[in-house]
Amino acid sequence: MAKDLLPDKTTQPAEWYTRVIQLADLADYGPVKGTMIIKPYGYAIWERVQAAMDPMIKQMGVGNAYFPLFIPMSYLEREKSHVEGFAPELAVVTHGGGEKLEESLAVRPTSETIMYAAFSNWIQSWRDLPLAINQWCNVVRWEKRTLPFLRTSEFLWQEGHTAHQTHEEAIQMQQGAMGMYATIYHDFFALDGYIGQKSTSERFAGADDTLTFEMMMPSGKALQSCTSHDLGQNFAKTFDIKFQAPDRTEAYVWQTSWGLSTRSIGGLIMAHGDANGLVLPPQLAPIEIVIVPVQPDENILEYGRKLEIQLADAGRRVFFDTRDDERFGYKLNKWEVKGVPVIIKLGAKEVEEQKATLKRRDTGGEKVASQAELNGHIEALLQDIQRSLLAKSQALRNENTREAANYDDFKAILKEHKGFVKVFWNDNPEAEAKIKAATKATSRCKVASGQQGTDFFTGEPATDVWLFAQSY
RNA sequence: CGGGGUGUGGCGCAGUUGGCUAGCGCGCAGCGUUCGGGACGCUGAGGUCGGAGGUUCAAGUCCUCUCACCCCGACCA
Numbered sequence: 001m002a003k004d005l006l007p008d009k010t011t012q013p014a015e016w017y018t019r020v021i022q023l024a025d026l027a028d029y030g031p032v033k034g035t036m037i038i039k040p041y042g043y044a045i046w047e048r049v050q051a052a053m054d055p056m057i058k059q060m061g062v063g064n065a066y067f068p069l070f071i072p073m074s075y076l077e078r079e080k081s082h083v084e085g086f087a088p089e090l091a092v093v094t095h096g097g098g099e100k101l102e103e104s105l106a107v108r109p110t111s112e113t114i115m116y117a118a119f120s121n122w123i124q125s126w127r128d129l130p131l132a133i134n135q136w137c138n139v140v141r142w143e144k145r146t147l148p149f150l151r152t153s154e155f156l157w158q159e160g161h162t163a164h165q166t167h168e169e170a171i172q173m174q175q176g177a178m179g180m181y182a183t184i185y186h187d188f189f190a191l192d193g194y195i196g197q198k199s200t201s202e203r204f205a206g207a208d209d210t211l212t213f214e215m216m217m218p219s220g221k222a223l224q225s226c227t228s229h230d231l232g233q234n235f236a237k238t239f240d241i242k243f244q245a246p247d248r249t250e251a252y253v254w255q256t257s258w259g260l261s262t263r264s265i266g267g268l269i270m271a272h273g274d275a276n277g278l279v280l281p282p283q284l285a286p287i288e289i290v291i292v293p294v295q296p297d298e299n300i301l302e303y304g305r306k307l308e309i310q311l312a313d314a315g316r317r318v319f320f321d322t323r324d325d326e327r328f329g330y331k332l333n334k335w336e337v338k339g340v341p342v343i344i345k346l347g348a349k350e351v352e353e354q355k356a357t358l359k360r361r362d363t364g365g366e367k368v369a370s371q372a373e374l375n376g377h378i379e380a381l382l383q384d385i386q387r388s389l390l391a392k393s394q395a396l397r398n399e400n401t402r403e404a405a406n407y408d409d410f411k412a413i414l415k416e417h418k419g420f421v422k423v424f425w426n427d428n429p430e431a432e433a434k435i436k437a438a439t440k441a442t443s444r445c446k447v448a449s450g451q452q453g454t455d456f457f458t459g460e461p462a463t464d465v466w467l468f469a470q471s472y
Numbered sequence: 473c474g475g476g477g478u479g480u481g482g483c484g485c486a487g488u489u490g491g492c493u494a495g496c497g498c499g500c501a502g503c504g505u506u507c508g509g510g511a512c513g514c515u516g517a518g519g520u521c522g523g524a525g526g527u528u529c530a531a532g533u534c535c536u537c538u539c540a541c542c543c544c545g546a547c548c549a
Contacts, residue, residue, distance in 0.1 A: 005510085014543080022483095033541075088547065110549090144473080144547060151548070224549065261549045294508050329509035336509095347508055357508095472548095 005337070009275060013219050014147075020269060021148050024278040024338045034146035034153030038262070041338065044286035045265055046156060050136065052188050052283070053158065053260070056180050060173075062132040062160055067114050069138075070105040075113040078238045082112065085205020089141040091153075107140040112206065112231075112257055115161050116239040123163060123253060126245050130169065131253075132162040149266030150223075150472055157261035163241060163253040170254035171230055177258035178211045178228040184260070185225065189268055190281035190389035191215055192397055193225060194420070194467055196445025201429040207257075208232035214444040214467065216397045217270045220418025222444050222469035225267055228258035271396070272362075272389055278339030279361055281389050282382040288317045289378060290340045292331045294347030296324040303351045307344065307374065314375045336361060341385050342378065360385055362392075401467070406456050410468070414439050420469045424453030424462040431457050441468045 005023060007015040021027050026042030029035070038046065054064070070093065076083045086109045093105040108114065115133065123131055136158045143151050160177055164170040178195055185191045193215035203210040207229035215223045235241070236252035244250050272279040282288050291308055293300045301322060308320040319340075321331050335343055345357040356374055359366045362385050369377035400419030404410040413421050425431075425443070435457060436442050448465035455462040 029541090085548095139549085141548070145545085155549070157549070227549070259549065263549050296507080327507055327509090327511065329507090329511090331510090333510050345508075349508080 005333075006275065006277060009218070009273065013270075016273075017150075017270060018148065020273055020277050020337070026265075026269075026278075027148050029148070032153070034143055034151075036148045036152050038156075041286060042265070045268075045280070045284055046262060048284045048286065049184070049188065049260075049264065050158075053180070053184055054136075056183070057134050057158070057160065060132070060176055060180065061130070062134045062162065064135060065133045066135055066137065067108075067111050067118070069108055071108050071111075071114045073104045073106055075117055076106055078113065079206050079235055082206035082235075086110070086141075089143060091140045091142050108137075109139055109141045110257075110259070111135065111137075111139075111159055112161065112235060113239070116235045116241060116255070119161075119163055119253075120239045120241045123241055123243050126165055126243050129243060129253065130162055130164045130173070132160070132173075134158055134160040147266070149262055149269065151263070151266075155262050157259050159257060159259040161255070161257045163236070163255050165243070165245070165251075165253070167230075167232070167254045170232075170256050174209075174211060174228045174230045174256045174258065177256065178213065178226075181213055181226045181228070181258075181260055185213060185215070185264075186390060188281065188283040189264065190283070190386055190393060191225075191267065191271055192390060192394045194397070194445060194447055196447040196467065198227070198445060199427045199429075199432060199443040199466070201432050202443060204229045204257075206231060206234055208234065212445050214420075214469070215267055215271065215393075216400045216420060216469075217267070217472065218396065219270070220400060220470070222420065222467075222471045223263070223267045223270070224444070224471060225264060226258070226260035229256060231255040231257060271393060273339075276333075277337030279389070280339035280341060282341045282386050285339065285341050286317065287319045287338075287340050288382060289319070289342045289344060290335045291318065291320045291344045291346060292328065292335065293322070294328050294345065296322075297348070299351050300346050300348065303354075304346050307346070307356060307371065310371070310374065311378065314379075316375075316378060342381055362389060404456055405454070406459075410456055411439055414441055414468075414470070418470055420444065420467045422447070422465060422467055423456040424451070425457065425464060425466040425468075426455050426460065426462045427464065427466075435468070440470045442471060443467070444469050444471065 006019055009016040025039055027039055028037040030037050090109060091107040094101060119131060138154055138156050140154045143153055146152055162173050182195060193213050195213055198210035198212050204227060209230040211228040213225045215225050217223055233252040233254060235255055241253045242250050243253060269278060289311060291304050293304050304320050308318055311318040339361060341361050343359045345359060350356055354371045355368050357366055357368050358377060358381060360381060401422060402413050402419060403422045404413055410421055410423060432443055444467045446464050446466050449463055451463055451465055453462050
């Protein structure tokens with residue numbers, strides 16, 4: 001086992017995390033603070049995410065486009081709360097071609113403003129709606145404290161931006177996007193969390209309403225894993241995005257925006273990783289199966305090549321590790337740290353019996369399959385790994401969700417366990433600031449409303465149920 | 473931005489009250505022996521000590537300035 005190579009995950013989570021990223025060859029640090037070089041193995045995971053999500057985005061009627069990296073400062077300044085939210089973390093270009101620029105340019109922290117200035121020109125009639133654009137790109141937010149994938153100064157994401165005739169249609173889009181994200185997290189990342197609304201102080205700068213997907217990490221901290229915003233008509237009014245309706249009246253559009261970033265990979269590493277390194281869900285694994293020969297023996301190699309072809313023909317992402325300068329044990333550890341879901345061990349025994357020994361990464365369990373049954377076994381095994389990783393994630397979430405009736409309970413739970421604390425609460429920024437100062441926890445999302453209860457902080461009647469947690 | 477810490481081959485580190493040619497482990501290259509859970513031997517390549525200035529016969533080591541990075545907080549997908 002590779003245990004010795006890694007710091008302990010529970011007692012040294014930060015060291016474990018950064019070390020796994022290095023050992024699994026996912027990423028390296030860039031020369032500028034907070035930047036990272038995503039290496040081919042790490043980027044391949046992102047490509048799997050893109051391959052899964054891009055068709056879903058298109059299915060929602062959203063087309064891919066590309067908008068410029070540079071945004072005139074005046075654009076950002078048009079929407080007041082938007083610029084207030086992003087100003088502290090902007091990277092600004094002041095010089096170009098050796099000369100000081102007339103107007104400084106922000107490196108996009110998100111693309112609402114530059115897109116909506118264009119939307120304003122593109123939208124005249126109700127026939128131009130809905131307008132639905134997505135872009136896969138990088139954005140820059142000058143973060144004070146950074147960690148690879150989880151919080152980097154530059155990160156990759158997709159951002160969807162839509163404009164609609166009615167508020168109902170916009171809300172449907174907002175919810176549709178969040179539904180897609182939930183599917184991606186469930187079915188591909190094998191991660192579960194809670195979907196809900198953000199509080200006044202946590203919502204996106206410029207949005208009327210923000211939906212979020214909040215996941216629990218093994219450390220007891222929550223990770224905001226993606227968001228989907230109902231922008232109302234805030235940007236429509238500042239960017240003058242109007243259309244003429246069939247009844248000849250003029251109206252502002254209703255807008256949404258939604259994004260999922262490479263932070264998701266950070267969540268994946270934290271949530272599924274173990275003492276031996278990365279554990280990848282098969283759906284996102286660049287390599288699903290690696291075949292490792294016990295010895296560089298020609299009979300074994302020949303048999304391995306046969307299995308490799310057999311699996312590749314069945315559509316599996318398989319890699320046959322034929323390096324002859326690394327020994328068997330070394331290779332096993334190498335691939336385990338990299339989180340490959342299934343390792344096939346091949347030795348003289350397997351060749352003779354025309355079998356294969358399959359070892360699953362998540363549990364470490366082994367079984368033997370004949371060559372004839374191999375494809376079926378692999379298929380079932382990959383599905384089972386995917387399923388049980390999701391179940392594990394759900395169990396972690398459930399075990400770390402506790403209810404508190406009052407502020408004392410609340411503080412006691414956070415102190416003892418961290419995790420999510422479920423409470424009745426009336427959304428109130430001042431109260432939230434006080435709670436945060438005292439406990440480091442903030443509201444993560446509202447998960448229910450229309451119930452009967454008592455605000456855990458003020459003791460007043462409340463109808464909304466919220467989750468609080470410390471967050472990454 | 474506040475508190476703490478670290479800068480010496482690719483990585484991890486040692487280097488004493490200043491003293492000779494700056495070491496060790498891992499990794500890397502070549503050759504050989506090995507090969508069912510991180511093998512071993514031999515040979516070899518690779519650093520001018522974060523940077524600048526200073527003290528001294530002599531600086532990795534002392535002084536001044538400076539830069540970078542890491543960890544802990546406040547800000548955040």
